[in-house]
Amino acid sequence: MVFFSKQTAVILLLHRVSPERNVMWDPMDPALFEQVLKYVQRRFHTIPLNELLFQPRAVSSRPLAAITFDDGYKDFIDCTIPLLKKYNMPAGIFVTTDCIENNLPTWTYLLDYVFERSKILSLRQADFGALPAEYRIANWHSDAQRILYGKKIKQYLKWVPAVLRKAIIQSLLSNLNDVSLPSGMMMSWEDVKQVHTAGYEVGPHSVTHPTLATIEDDEELDYELIYAGQQLKEKAGIDSPVFSYPCGSYDDRVIAHTRRAGYKAGLAVNRRLYKKVAHDIFAIPRIELYNESWLKSRLRINGTISFIEKIIKP
Numbered sequence: 001m002v003f004f005s006k007q008t009a010v011i012l013l014l015h016r017v018s019p020e021r022n023v024m025w026d027p028m029d030p031a032l033f034e035q036v037l038k039y040v041q042r043r044f045h046t047i048p049l050n051e052l053l054f055q056p057r058a059v060s061s062r063p064l065a066a067i068t069f070d071d072g073y074k075d076f077i078d079c080t081i082p083l084l085k086k087y088n089m090p091a092g093i094f095v096t097t098d099c100i101e102n103n104l105p106t107w108t109y110l111l112d113y114v115f116e117r118s119k120i121l122s123l124r125q126a127d128f129g130a131l132p133a134e135y136r137i138a139n140w141h142s143d144a145q146r147i148l149y150g151k152k153i154k155q156y157l158k159w160v161p162a163v164l165r166k167a168i169i170q171s172l173l174s175n176l177n178d179v180s181l182p183s184g185m186m187m188s189w190e191d192v193k194q195v196h197t198a199g200y201e202v203g204p205h206s207v208t209h210p211t212l213a214t215i216e217d218d219e220e221l222d223y224e225l226i227y228a229g230q231q232l233k234e235k236a237g238i239d240s241p242v243f244s245y246p247c248g249s250y251d252d253r254v255i256a257h258t259r260r261a262g263y264k265a266g267l268a269v270n271r272r273l274y275k276k277v278a279h280d281i282f283a284i285p286r287i288e289l290y291n292e293s294w295l296k297s298r299l300r301i302n303g304t305i306s307f308i309e310k311i312i313k314p
Protein backbone atom coordinates (compact mmCIF):
# COMPACT_ATOMS: atom_id res chain seq x y z
CA MET A 1 0.00 0.00 0.00
CA VAL A 2 1.34 3.41 -0.94
CA PHE A 3 0.32 6.46 0.98
CA PHE A 4 -0.30 9.50 -1.13
CA SER A 5 0.01 12.89 0.47
CA LYS A 6 -2.19 15.78 -0.59
CA GLN A 7 0.73 17.09 -2.63
CA THR A 8 1.16 13.86 -4.56
CA ALA A 9 -0.58 12.95 -7.77
CA VAL A 10 -0.26 10.29 -10.40
CA ILE A 11 -0.01 11.38 -14.02
CA LEU A 12 -0.35 8.48 -16.41
CA LEU A 13 1.06 8.28 -19.93
CA LEU A 14 -0.27 6.01 -22.62
CA HIS A 15 0.16 5.98 -26.39
CA ARG A 16 -2.43 3.72 -27.93
CA VAL A 17 -5.41 1.62 -26.87
CA SER A 18 -6.39 -0.89 -29.52
CA PRO A 19 -7.39 -4.55 -29.93
CA GLU A 20 -4.72 -4.77 -32.66
CA ARG A 21 -1.68 -6.81 -31.56
CA ASN A 22 1.75 -5.63 -32.67
CA VAL A 23 4.93 -7.56 -31.92
CA MET A 24 7.16 -4.50 -32.17
CA TRP A 25 5.17 -2.01 -30.13
CA ASP A 26 1.99 -3.36 -28.65
CA PRO A 27 -0.92 -0.99 -28.02
CA MET A 28 -2.74 -1.44 -24.72
CA ASP A 29 -5.59 -3.89 -25.03
CA PRO A 30 -8.99 -2.23 -24.43
CA ALA A 31 -9.77 -4.80 -21.67
CA LEU A 32 -6.63 -3.79 -19.74
CA PHE A 33 -7.35 -0.09 -20.30
CA GLU A 34 -10.81 -0.64 -18.86
CA GLN A 35 -9.25 -2.30 -15.81
CA VAL A 36 -6.91 0.69 -15.44
CA LEU A 37 -9.82 3.13 -15.66
CA LYS A 38 -11.91 1.22 -13.11
CA TYR A 39 -9.00 1.11 -10.67
CA VAL A 40 -8.06 4.76 -11.16
CA GLN A 41 -11.69 5.78 -10.77
CA ARG A 42 -11.94 3.89 -7.47
CA ARG A 43 -8.62 4.92 -6.01
CA PHE A 44 -8.07 8.46 -7.33
CA HIS A 45 -9.86 11.66 -8.15
CA THR A 46 -9.11 12.12 -11.84
CA ILE A 47 -9.14 15.67 -13.14
CA PRO A 48 -7.96 17.38 -16.36
CA LEU A 49 -4.16 17.84 -16.43
CA ASN A 50 -4.30 21.64 -16.67
CA GLU A 51 -6.46 21.72 -13.58
CA LEU A 52 -4.08 19.43 -11.71
CA LEU A 53 -1.05 21.52 -12.67
CA PHE A 54 -2.29 25.07 -12.44
CA GLN A 55 -5.33 25.34 -10.21
CA PRO A 56 -5.22 25.39 -6.45
CA ARG A 57 -6.19 21.97 -5.18
CA ALA A 58 -9.65 21.43 -3.88
CA VAL A 59 -9.78 19.21 -0.82
CA SER A 60 -10.29 15.69 -2.01
CA SER A 61 -10.57 12.50 -0.02
CA ARG A 62 -8.65 10.67 -2.74
CA PRO A 63 -5.26 11.46 -4.32
CA LEU A 64 -5.37 13.23 -7.65
CA ALA A 65 -4.71 11.66 -11.04
CA ALA A 66 -4.56 12.80 -14.65
CA ILE A 67 -4.43 10.69 -17.79
CA THR A 68 -2.37 11.71 -20.81
CA PHE A 69 -1.72 10.24 -24.24
CA ASP A 70 1.23 11.05 -26.50
CA ASP A 71 1.79 11.12 -30.27
CA GLY A 72 -1.79 11.51 -31.59
CA TYR A 73 -2.91 8.12 -32.87
CA LYS A 74 -6.36 7.99 -34.40
CA ASP A 75 -7.41 5.07 -32.21
CA PHE A 76 -7.70 7.66 -29.44
CA ILE A 77 -11.01 8.47 -31.11
CA ASP A 78 -12.06 4.92 -31.99
CA CYS A 79 -10.97 2.98 -28.88
CA THR A 80 -9.95 5.36 -26.09
CA ILE A 81 -12.69 7.98 -26.02
CA PRO A 82 -15.56 5.44 -25.85
CA LEU A 83 -13.97 3.92 -22.71
CA LEU A 84 -13.13 7.31 -21.20
CA LYS A 85 -16.77 8.26 -21.73
CA LYS A 86 -18.02 5.02 -20.19
CA TYR A 87 -16.17 5.86 -16.96
CA ASN A 88 -16.63 9.60 -17.30
CA MET A 89 -12.88 10.24 -17.15
CA PRO A 90 -11.02 13.29 -18.48
CA ALA A 91 -7.80 12.90 -20.47
CA GLY A 92 -5.37 14.93 -22.56
CA ILE A 93 -3.58 14.09 -25.78
CA PHE A 94 -0.26 15.53 -27.01
CA VAL A 95 0.20 15.48 -30.76
CA THR A 96 3.24 15.45 -33.04
CA THR A 97 2.36 18.00 -35.70
CA ASP A 98 4.30 16.48 -38.62
CA CYS A 99 2.48 13.18 -37.99
CA ILE A 100 -0.77 15.05 -38.59
CA GLU A 101 0.60 16.91 -41.62
CA ASN A 102 2.10 13.79 -43.26
CA ASN A 103 -0.55 11.37 -42.02
CA LEU A 104 2.28 9.07 -40.86
CA PRO A 105 3.28 7.82 -37.40
CA THR A 106 6.45 8.93 -35.57
CA TRP A 107 9.87 7.82 -36.87
CA THR A 108 10.16 5.21 -34.11
CA TYR A 109 6.92 3.61 -35.25
CA LEU A 110 7.97 3.80 -38.91
CA LEU A 111 11.27 2.05 -38.22
CA ASP A 112 9.49 -0.73 -36.30
CA TYR A 113 6.93 -1.07 -39.06
CA VAL A 114 9.39 -1.25 -41.91
CA PHE A 115 11.88 -3.58 -40.17
CA GLU A 116 9.05 -5.94 -39.29
CA ARG A 117 7.44 -6.10 -42.73
CA SER A 118 10.33 -5.79 -45.16
CA LYS A 119 11.70 -8.92 -46.84
CA ILE A 120 14.99 -7.24 -47.73
CA LEU A 121 18.01 -8.83 -46.05
CA SER A 122 20.75 -6.59 -47.33
CA LEU A 123 21.11 -2.83 -47.59
CA ARG A 124 22.45 -1.84 -51.00
CA GLN A 125 23.39 1.73 -50.28
CA ALA A 126 23.71 1.91 -46.55
CA ASP A 127 25.03 5.19 -45.23
CA PHE A 128 25.82 4.67 -41.57
CA GLY A 129 27.42 8.07 -41.05
CA ALA A 130 29.18 8.11 -37.70
CA LEU A 131 27.48 5.03 -36.24
CA PRO A 132 29.63 2.74 -34.06
CA ALA A 133 30.71 -0.60 -35.57
CA GLU A 134 28.01 -2.69 -33.87
CA TYR A 135 25.32 -0.77 -35.79
CA ARG A 136 27.08 -0.79 -39.17
CA ILE A 137 25.33 -3.93 -40.35
CA ALA A 138 24.14 -4.17 -43.94
CA ASN A 139 23.30 -7.89 -44.15
CA TRP A 140 21.09 -10.19 -42.12
CA HIS A 141 20.59 -13.94 -42.39
CA SER A 142 16.89 -13.89 -41.56
CA ASP A 143 13.88 -11.64 -41.04
CA ALA A 144 14.19 -12.28 -37.30
CA GLN A 145 17.75 -10.93 -37.33
CA ARG A 146 16.70 -7.83 -39.25
CA ILE A 147 13.82 -7.22 -36.80
CA LEU A 148 16.18 -7.57 -33.85
CA TYR A 149 18.60 -5.10 -35.45
CA GLY A 150 15.68 -2.71 -36.07
CA LYS A 151 14.74 -2.75 -32.39
CA LYS A 152 18.33 -2.18 -31.34
CA ILE A 153 19.06 0.69 -33.70
CA LYS A 154 15.76 2.38 -32.87
CA GLN A 155 16.73 2.58 -29.19
CA TYR A 156 20.22 3.78 -30.11
CA LEU A 157 18.96 6.46 -32.50
CA LYS A 158 16.80 8.04 -29.80
CA TRP A 159 19.92 9.39 -28.14
CA VAL A 160 22.25 10.40 -30.99
CA PRO A 161 22.45 14.00 -32.31
CA ALA A 162 19.33 14.87 -34.30
CA VAL A 163 21.26 15.49 -37.53
CA LEU A 164 22.81 12.00 -37.48
CA ARG A 165 19.49 10.40 -36.56
CA LYS A 166 17.69 12.03 -39.49
CA ALA A 167 20.35 10.88 -41.96
CA ILE A 168 20.34 7.28 -40.70
CA ILE A 169 16.52 7.06 -40.69
CA GLN A 170 16.43 8.42 -44.22
CA SER A 171 19.02 5.88 -45.35
CA LEU A 172 17.30 2.93 -43.65
CA LEU A 173 13.85 3.80 -44.98
CA SER A 174 15.07 4.35 -48.53
CA ASN A 175 16.88 0.99 -48.48
CA LEU A 176 14.02 -1.02 -47.01
CA ASN A 177 11.74 0.24 -49.77
CA ASP A 178 9.60 -2.86 -50.33
CA VAL A 179 7.11 -1.71 -47.67
CA SER A 180 4.59 1.07 -48.19
CA LEU A 181 4.43 3.33 -45.17
CA PRO A 182 1.33 3.10 -42.92
CA SER A 183 -0.97 6.03 -43.56
CA GLY A 184 -4.26 6.81 -41.84
CA MET A 185 -3.11 5.85 -38.33
CA MET A 186 -2.78 9.39 -37.02
CA MET A 187 -5.42 11.98 -36.24
CA SER A 188 -6.06 14.68 -38.83
CA TRP A 189 -6.44 18.37 -37.89
CA GLU A 190 -10.19 17.85 -38.18
CA ASP A 191 -9.92 14.96 -35.67
CA VAL A 192 -7.83 17.10 -33.34
CA LYS A 193 -10.48 19.84 -33.40
CA GLN A 194 -13.22 17.30 -32.73
CA VAL A 195 -11.36 15.75 -29.79
CA HIS A 196 -10.81 19.20 -28.30
CA THR A 197 -14.42 20.21 -28.81
CA ALA A 198 -15.47 16.97 -27.09
CA GLY A 199 -13.69 18.26 -23.97
CA TYR A 200 -10.29 16.57 -24.12
CA GLU A 201 -7.16 18.66 -23.62
CA VAL A 202 -4.80 18.76 -26.60
CA GLY A 203 -1.18 19.92 -26.46
CA PRO A 204 1.99 19.86 -28.59
CA HIS A 205 4.47 16.98 -28.58
CA SER A 206 6.99 18.54 -31.03
CA VAL A 207 7.02 18.76 -34.82
CA THR A 208 9.09 15.69 -35.77
CA HIS A 209 9.35 13.75 -32.47
CA PRO A 210 13.09 14.11 -31.81
CA THR A 211 14.64 13.53 -28.38
CA LEU A 212 14.97 17.23 -27.59
CA ALA A 213 18.09 16.92 -25.43
CA THR A 214 20.01 15.60 -28.47
CA ILE A 215 19.34 18.69 -30.60
CA GLU A 216 22.50 20.76 -30.61
CA ASP A 217 21.25 23.60 -32.77
CA ASP A 218 19.27 26.25 -30.84
CA GLU A 219 17.13 27.17 -33.84
CA GLU A 220 16.17 23.57 -34.43
CA LEU A 221 15.24 23.11 -30.77
CA ASP A 222 13.10 26.27 -30.88
CA TYR A 223 11.48 25.08 -34.09
CA GLU A 224 10.38 21.83 -32.43
CA LEU A 225 9.01 23.69 -29.42
CA ILE A 226 7.56 26.85 -30.95
CA TYR A 227 6.35 25.68 -34.35
CA ALA A 228 4.48 22.70 -32.84
CA GLY A 229 2.53 25.10 -30.63
CA GLN A 230 1.95 27.54 -33.50
CA GLN A 231 0.66 24.77 -35.75
CA LEU A 232 -1.75 23.61 -33.08
CA LYS A 233 -3.03 27.16 -32.73
CA GLU A 234 -3.29 27.90 -36.44
CA LYS A 235 -4.69 24.57 -37.60
CA ALA A 236 -6.94 23.69 -34.66
CA GLY A 237 -7.34 26.91 -32.68
CA ILE A 238 -5.78 25.32 -29.58
CA ASP A 239 -3.43 27.20 -27.28
CA SER A 240 -1.78 24.80 -24.85
CA PRO A 241 0.27 25.91 -21.83
CA VAL A 242 1.80 22.42 -21.57
CA PHE A 243 4.42 20.80 -23.83
CA SER A 244 5.11 17.07 -23.80
CA TYR A 245 8.77 16.15 -24.47
CA PRO A 246 9.13 13.29 -27.00
CA CYS A 247 10.53 10.16 -25.29
CA GLY A 248 10.51 12.25 -22.10
CA SER A 249 13.84 13.73 -23.19
CA TYR A 250 14.86 17.02 -21.59
CA ASP A 251 17.76 18.72 -19.84
CA ASP A 252 18.32 22.18 -18.35
CA ARG A 253 18.76 23.71 -21.80
CA VAL A 254 15.52 22.15 -23.10
CA ILE A 255 13.71 23.46 -20.02
CA ALA A 256 15.11 26.98 -20.59
CA HIS A 257 13.97 26.93 -24.24
CA THR A 258 10.55 25.51 -23.34
CA ARG A 259 10.08 28.28 -20.81
CA ARG A 260 11.22 30.94 -23.29
CA ALA A 261 8.84 29.52 -25.90
CA GLY A 262 6.03 30.59 -23.59
CA TYR A 263 4.95 27.25 -22.13
CA LYS A 264 4.04 26.98 -18.47
CA ALA A 265 4.88 23.30 -17.97
CA GLY A 266 6.82 20.42 -19.56
CA LEU A 267 5.91 16.75 -19.35
CA ALA A 268 8.60 14.12 -18.95
CA VAL A 269 8.36 10.36 -18.41
CA ASN A 270 9.48 8.82 -15.15
CA ARG A 271 8.18 5.98 -13.03
CA ARG A 272 7.42 8.35 -10.19
CA LEU A 273 4.46 10.10 -8.67
CA TYR A 274 4.24 13.86 -9.19
CA LYS A 275 4.99 15.89 -6.09
CA LYS A 276 4.09 19.51 -6.66
CA VAL A 277 6.53 20.83 -4.05
CA ALA A 278 9.46 18.66 -5.16
CA HIS A 279 9.29 18.60 -8.94
CA ASP A 280 10.17 21.32 -11.44
CA ILE A 281 6.99 22.16 -13.36
CA PHE A 282 9.09 21.79 -16.54
CA ALA A 283 10.09 18.22 -15.63
CA ILE A 284 6.84 16.64 -14.56
CA PRO A 285 7.10 12.88 -14.14
CA ARG A 286 4.52 10.75 -15.87
CA ILE A 287 4.14 7.03 -15.36
CA GLU A 288 4.00 5.17 -18.64
CA LEU A 289 1.68 2.17 -18.93
CA TYR A 290 2.15 -0.72 -21.34
CA ASN A 291 0.21 -3.71 -22.56
CA GLU A 292 1.30 -6.08 -19.80
CA SER A 293 -0.20 -7.86 -16.80
CA TRP A 294 -2.71 -6.07 -14.63
CA LEU A 295 -0.49 -6.68 -11.60
CA LYS A 296 2.41 -4.81 -13.21
CA SER A 297 0.14 -2.02 -14.42
CA ARG A 298 -1.21 -1.59 -10.89
CA LEU A 299 2.31 -1.41 -9.43
CA ARG A 300 3.18 1.24 -12.03
CA ILE A 301 0.07 3.32 -11.31
CA ASN A 302 0.93 3.36 -7.60
CA GLY A 303 4.55 4.31 -8.34
CA THR A 304 5.86 1.17 -6.62
CA ILE A 305 7.22 -0.89 -9.52
CA SER A 306 10.81 0.34 -8.99
CA PHE A 307 10.81 -0.79 -5.32
CA ILE A 308 9.35 -4.18 -6.21
CA GLU A 309 11.86 -4.69 -9.03
CA LYS A 310 14.71 -3.84 -6.66
CA ILE A 311 13.51 -6.49 -4.21
CA ILE A 312 13.09 -9.12 -6.94
CA LYS A 313 16.35 -8.26 -8.73
CA PRO A 314 18.77 -7.10 -6.03
Ligand SMILES: [Zn+2]
Binds near residue numbers: 070106205209246247
Ligand atom coordinates in the same frame (compact mmCIF):
# COMPACT_ATOMS: atom_id res chain seq x y z
ZN1 LIG B 1 5.91 10.42 -28.29
